[in-house]
Amino acid sequence: MTISIIARERILGATLGAALATVVVFEQRGRIYESINETQFQRKEPIFGRKSRQELAHLWNISVDKALRPLIQSLSSRGW
Structure with a gap:
């Protein structure tokens, strides 16, 4: 059973989109945590x-x- 080219492209696009979204979310979380003032947040x-x-x-x-x-x-x- 072969998967059509369109289905492959959609799977690849979804996978790459999810990976990009994950990277963006973690990058933003890191920037948010860095921006919190040390006096407001005790580590x-x-x-x-x-x-x-x-x-x-x-x-x-x-x-x-x-x-x-x-x-x-x-x-x-x-x-x-």
Whole structure:
């Protein structure tokens, strides 16, 4: 069963649109948090230190890569 070119374009457009929207939202959230005055917002100490957060992010990326590898290979073999 093949997916038509129009359907592929729509799926690709929706995916790229969602990714762009996500980037914009997170960028705006970061700017909002930076603009809040320190005296109005008391920051709590992070649960994890900087090194622990980097290790956690690295482990997360490895697990996502391993989990999605079959899907990526399947899509690549179909010419996506």
